[in-house]
Amino acid sequence: MTTRLFGEAVQRREDPRLLTGQGRYLDDLGAGALAAAFVRSPHAHAAVRDVDVSDALDVDGLVAIYTWEDLPERLAQPLPLLIPHPALTHGRTARPLARDRVRHVGEPVVMVVARDRYLAEDACALIRVDYEPLPAVVGAEEAVRGERLVHDDVPGNVGAHLVQSVPSAGGRGAAEEIAAAPHRLEFRLDIERSASMPLEGRGVYARWDADDASLRVYSSTQTSTSVRMALAAKLGLPLPKVEVIAPDVGGGFGVKIMHPWPEEVLVPWAAMLLGHEVKWTEDRREHFTASAHERAQVHSVRVGFDDDGRVLGLDVTILHDHGAYTPYGIIVPIITSTQLPGPYRLGAYRVEFSSVYTNTVQVTPYRGAGRPQAVFCMERTMDRIAAHLGLDRTAVRAANLIQPDEFPYDQGLTFQDGRPLIYDSGDYPESLRLLKELIGWDSFAAEQERAAAGGRRLGIGIGCYVEGTGVGPYEGGHVQITSDGRVHVSTGLTSQGQGHETAFAQIAATELGVPLERVSVVTGDTRRFGYAVGTFASRAAVMSGNAIALACRKVREKALRIAADALEADPGDLEITDGLVHVAGVPGASVPLATVAVLANPLRYAFDDEAARATQFAGASPPDRPPVAEGEEPGLEGRGYYSPIRSTFASGMHAAIVETDPLTAEIRILRYAVVHDCGNLVNPMIVEGQIHGGVAQGVGGALYERMVYDEHGQLLNASFMDFLMPYATEVPHVETAHLQTPSPLNPLGIKGAGEAGVIPVSAVIASAVEDAEGIPITKMPISPSELFDLRRAAGDPRAS
Amino acid sequence: MGETAHEIALTVNGVVRRTRVPGRRLLSDCLRHDLGLTGTHVGCEHGVCGCCTVLMDGEPVRSCLMFAVTADGHEITTVEGLADGARMSPVQRAFAECHGLQCGFCTPGFLCTVTALLRENPAPTAEEVLEGVSGNLCRCTGYQNIVKAVHRAAEIMAEERVEEA
Ligand code: FES
Numbered sequence: 029m030t031t032r033l034f035g036e037a038v039q040r041r042e043d044p045r046l047l048t049g050q051g052r053y054l055d056d057l058g059a060g061a062l063a064a065a066f067v068r069s070p071h072a073h074a075a076v077r078d079v080d081v082s083d084a085l086d087v088d089g090l091v092a093i094y095t096w097e098d099l100p101e102r103l104a105q106p107l108p109l110l111i112p113h114p115a116l117t118h119g120r121t122a123r124p125l126a127r128d129r130v131r132h133v134g135e136p137v138v139m140v141v142a143r144d145r146y147l148a149e150d151a152c153a154l155i156r157v158d159y160e161p162l163p164a165v166v167g168a169e170e171a172v173r174g175e176r177l178v179h180d181d182v183p184g185n186v187g188a189h190l191v192q193s194v195p196s197a198g199g200r201g202a203a204e205e206i207a208a209a210p211h212r213l214e215f216r217l218d219i220e221r222s223a224s225m226p227l228e229g230r231g232v233y234a235r236w237d238a239d240d241a242s243l244r245v246y247s248s249t250q251t252s253t254s255v256r257m258a259l260a261a262k263l264g265l266p267l268p269k270v271e272v273i274a275p276d277v278g279g280g281f282g283v284k285i286m287h288p289w290p291e292e293v294l295v296p297w298a299a300m301l302l303g304h305e306v307k308w309t310e311d312r313r314e315h316f317t318a319s320a321h322e323r324a325q326v327h328s329v330r331v332g333f334d335d336d337g338r339v340l341g342l343d344v345t346i347l348h349d350h351g352a353y354t355p356y357g358i359i360v361p362i363i364t365s366t367q368l369p370g371p372y373r374l375g376a377y378r379v380e381f382s383s384v385y386t387n388t389v390q391v392t393p394y395r396g397a398g399r400p401q402a403v404f405c406m407e408r409t410m411d412r413i414a415a416h417l418g419l420d421r422t423a424v425r426a427a428n429l430i431q432p433d434e435f436p437y438d439q440g441l442t443f444q445d446g447r448p449l450i451y452d453s454g455d456y457p458e459s460l461r462l463l464k465e466l467i468g469w470d471s472f473a474a475e476q477e478r479a480a481a482g483g484r485r486l487g488i489g490i491g492c493y494v495e496g497t498g499v500g501p502y503e504g505g506h507v508q509i510t511s512d513g514r515v516h517v518s519t520g521l522t523s524q525g526q527g528h529e530t531a532f533a534q535i536a537a538t539e540l541g542v543p544l545e546r547v548s549v550v551t552g553d554t555r556r557f558g559y560a561v562g563t564f565a566s567r568a569a570v571m572s573g574n575a576i577a578l579a580c581r582k583v584r585e586k587a588l589r590i591a592a593d594a595l596e597a598d599p600g601d602l603e604i605t606d607g608l609v610h611v612a613g614v615p616g617a618s619v620p621l622a623t624v625a626v627l628a629n630p631l632r633y634a635f636d637d638e639a640a641r642a643t644q645f646a647g648a649s650p651p652d653r654p655p656v657a658e659g660e661e662p663g664l665e666g667r668g669y670y671s672p673i674r675s676t677f678a679s680g681m682h683a684a685i686v687e688t689d690p691l692t693a694e695i696r697i698l699r700y701a702v703v704h705d706c707g708n709l710v711n712p713m714i715v716e717g718q719i720h721g722g723v724a725q726g727v728g729g730a731l732y733e734r735m736v737y738d739e740h741g742q743l744l745n746a747s748f749m750d751f752l753m754p755y756a757t758e759v760p761h762v763e764t765a766h767l768q769t770p771s772p773l774n775p776l777g778i779k780g781a782g783e784a785g786v787i788p789v790s791a792v793i794a795s796a797v798e799d800a801e802g803i804p805i806t807k808m809p810i811s812p813s814e815l816f817d818l819r820r821a822a823g824d825p826r827a828s
Numbered sequence: 829m830g831e832t833a834h835e836i837a838l839t840v841n842g843v844v845r846r847t848r849v850p851g852r853r854l855l856s857d858c859l860r861h862d863l864g865l866t867g868t869h870v871g872c873e874h875g876v877c878g879c880c881t882v883l884m885d886g887e888p889v890r891s892c893l894m895f896a897v898t899a900d901g902h903e904i905t906t907v908e909g910l911a912d913g914a915r916m917s918p919v920q921r922a923f924a925e926c927h928g929l930q931c932g933f934c935t936p937g938f939l940c941t942v943t944a945l946l947r948e949n950p951a952p953t954a955e956e957v958l959e960g961v962s963g964n965l966c967r968c969t970g971y972q973n974i975v976k977a978v979h980r981a982a983e984i985m986a987e988e989r990v991e992e993a
């Protein structure tokens with residue numbers, strides 16, 4: 029019998045390949061390809077006066093050297109601005125190779141192609157670029173002073189400015205509500221730069237087939253369909269002549285949704301020009317200085333509240349550092365602005381951001397995408413209110429939570445998809461109850477006191493969030509059952525470790541009533557499915573999962589129709605179990621899906637015994653009807669698209685207990701608890717894994733990871749030696765509890781889960797450290813030495 | 829500016845492989861690009877992430893920190909050599925069972941490290957397991973299931989020893 033596979037902790041189908049060294053990541057492909065390498069700017073800001081390649085020409089194995097002057101018209105132009113927005117009045121993007129100006133360390137200036145990477149780098153080292161260094165702008169606050177410009181034609185370095193306001197029920201604005209509130213607070217909160225940092229960097233491998241005039245490109249990307257369209261446009265090729273494939277991808281976490289990268293257009297162009305395969309694999313240093321970062325923002329908060337801690341008015345001004353360019357638009361500060369209210373019903377809310385240029389690596393979404401900053405703001409505010417009123421921190425949150433009977437709840441804002449921000453479902457009070465129980469919130473004070481008596485400093489912290497997931501516009505799925513009974517599923521979005529081959533197979537197997545082993549899933553291959561948006565914003569399960577379910581339903585309906593003919597039964601009486609279509613309750617009369625697939629495709633030629641059943645003299649179709657009825661198509665296959673009216677909102681709450689060392693100020697996380705609600709779970713094991721990984725990245729962001737730029741715009745810690753990502757010894761054991769509030773917006777009732785784990789961690793750790801230390805924590809990440817300095821400033825006798 | 833190539837012979841996964849490499853060629857590049865064993869991954873090329881870990885004469889080494897010529901005459905085991913034919917090793921099976929991998933990029937390094945760890949210490953304590961995997965980075969899993977997989981692998985190996993006896 030077929031089990032209901034949806035919702036089961038099925039083991040992953042991608043694992044055997046990945047565990048035996050048979051995965052195929054970008055650099056595992058193209059054994060005979062030429063290698064590309066890049067000369068990159070060593071200056072944060074400089075004019076490029078001249079490029080002298082003469083010394084490089086003697087390098088054995090050198091094939092070609094390209095500068096901006098060699099680029100054809102379309103490639104010489106700045107790369108696309110992917111997400112235009114009316115507030116982004118001064119959007120700027122880079123050219124694939126710098127023309128006369130470089131704006132961050134790592135910006136590509138020259139491309140070299142050689143027989144192998146070693147030789148290509150030899151040549152790079154011999155190319156002399158004459159730079160005239162210009163003063164660099166580093167940090168959002170320096171940028172906004174506007175004394176030096178990153179782009180000469182962007183006054184004040186301001187790329188975008190956006191204000192959103194939601195009045196209170198009484199029609200008053202945030203300023204008015206705050207002024208009239210019984211209590212008021214005002215403070216500043218900072219988050220530093222970090223980055224996605226997948227263990228596999230970016231990479232592109234291109235094959236030009238001159239005979240066929242077609243291009244096949246493999247890219248370590250989160251969106252192969254969009255890379256394909258960008259390439260067709262940039263290289264002037266007809267779309268059907270370009271195919272893009274995302275092979276196994278070694279992690280993305282947001283950075284690989286950016287596209288087309290300079291290297292992503294240059295490498296295919298070189299392959300066409302040279303008539304030879306070309307590959308570029310990013311090295312770690314390039315990943316640090318030439319891909320993308322995120323997180324850096326400064327927030328000024330003003331809040332007014334009543335005696336119970338209810339927020340009557342909240343006004344937040346955000347300064348967002350978007351680095352040297354804005355190819356991905358202003359999605360990050362938009363998300364911060366709109367997800368800031370979290371699970372709370374605020375009185376009046378006003379949020380304003382300025383997005384400014386600096387001479388640093390560009391900013392594009394990193395897992396969480398502006399939400400960690402939003403939650404840091406809101407949750408620090410909740411803690412401040414509690415401290416001010418002398419109330420329990422969870423009581424203040426409880427006083428502000430949206431209640432289960434208030435859904436759908438309209439926050440009155442415009443979300444990142446351009447649609448109204450309306451929460452579809454959730455149960456926040458129950459989440460809070462579960463979390464308090466899981467971490468033992470109410471008994472902690474006693475534990476803390478006991479520890480203090482023994483000279484130990486413990487603290488507990490909490491952080492709550494709501495996450496808009498599954499943003500549109502759409503995803504699609506294609507499902508085909510072939511005459512061997514196998515089910516082939518494809519969807520256009522890509523995978524970077526989320527177990528899509530498993531989760532989507534579970535959905536298809538459940539919908540079609542076939543064993544899981546018979547289903548195979550392909551993602552991110554434009555040869556199989558050309559229409560897609562990509563994998564980001566915790567959208568894959570929601571979007572492609574539902575699209576595949578809808579495609580399966582079409583195929584199932586068709587299968588039942590054909591089988592009903594064959595079995596002389598009513599389609600309504602049929603069901604599919606274990607790949608057999610049968611009359612419900614009558615196991616004897618059945619027809620395998622394999623046979624239905626044969627019958628679905630009327631044939632002239634028999635290529636095997638099965639196929640013979642569908643040929644013209646076999647009586648497969650009645651002679652008085654066309655073999656393929658009107659409105660039908662041959663084959664047992666179907667396509668489905670899922671295009672939601674708006675996002676679905678997952679939620680969660682985290683809590684942690686930390687210990688801070690009274691002498692060294694070392695911060696240790698003793699316990700970490702997560703309550704998570706992403707609607708119906710397709711595969712709980714995979715969802716749990718996503719949470720673990722997210723929390724680990726969150727811990728990195730809270731305690732260890734930051735991009736350290738000096739005043740000249742040099743990234744001082746561009747290696748794994750100095751950019752500290754947590755090892756197993758730094759990540760706490762994560763205790764989880766799940767709540768399942770199905771989304772009413774999609775057929776499967778699911779919400780996204782990919783980013784959740786990372787979102788509230790900085791807020792939670794800040795809250796816990798503050799509780800342990802009694803010192804306000806306003807900046808994250810926090811290192812032991814920073815905590816030590818805070819202690820000293822607060823007059824802690826042991827910190828001197 | 830032709831480079832001098834050196835003839836080397838490595839025993840990789842039990843098979844003697846001969847190749848010619850320039851002196852500066854990294855062992856990781858030699859395994860991946862000269863011998864076609866792309867299961868060994870490269871995440872940093874400066875010795876920190878552990879993705880490139882292989883076993884040299886049974887000991888875990890970072891193949892990005894070693895020249896191929898240095899490995900001349902030695903025995904190398906890569907992730908491709910861990911399974912017993914079509915049957916995955918206990919460590920590999922435990923990783924699948926415990927969901928110890930997501931994108932799989934760090935996985936070969938963990939598998940080699942853990943294989944050596946359990947060979948030395950078949951029944952490690954929780955602390956020894958944590959210590960044992962704490963030199964490898966994973967950006968996906970948060971390590972919780974990796975740690976679980978190491979314990980599970982030790983358990984499977986113990987069960988199989990009993991069966992064999
Ligand atoms: S690639 Fe060798 S340690 Fe990172």
Ligand code: FES
Nearest residue numbers: 930934966967968
């Ligand atoms: S599974 Fe992706 S880095 Fe470990």
